[in-house]
Amino acid sequence: MALLETLPCEMAAHVLSRQLLRCATAVGANYRGAKRARSTVEFISKMGLVEEEADECCYWLDLLHESGKSPLQAAAPLRQEASELVAIAIASIQTARKRLPANRAPRT
Secondary structure, three states: OHHHHHOOOOHHHHHHHHHHHHHHHHHHHHHHHHHOOOOHHHHHHHHHHHHHHHHHHHHHHHHHHHOOOOOHHHHHHHHHHHHHHHHHHHHHHHHHHHHOOOOOOOOO
16 A cells, blocks of 8 residues: 555546555455355355455556556566456356356356
């Protein structure tokens, strides 16, 4: 969250930073929920939320960079980490789906 503290005090930066903060914290909250899932189906559902929120972080980081509100050297490592979290979530979902009986696998 150190990146957010460095952004200019402008309306656009404020809006983008709030959106980034919201989805970044949702990644952790949804992952915590996935760890406590009561079933494989619930785990898959919650990890799907992790995937969506991490991907949304990528989007807001891209917008911050493209708008000139955040320098590339500040946003790039966070963008990389968010992309890695998306990949981890996808891999976890795929692994969990393999554990489901064929008639219980959620549709994609």
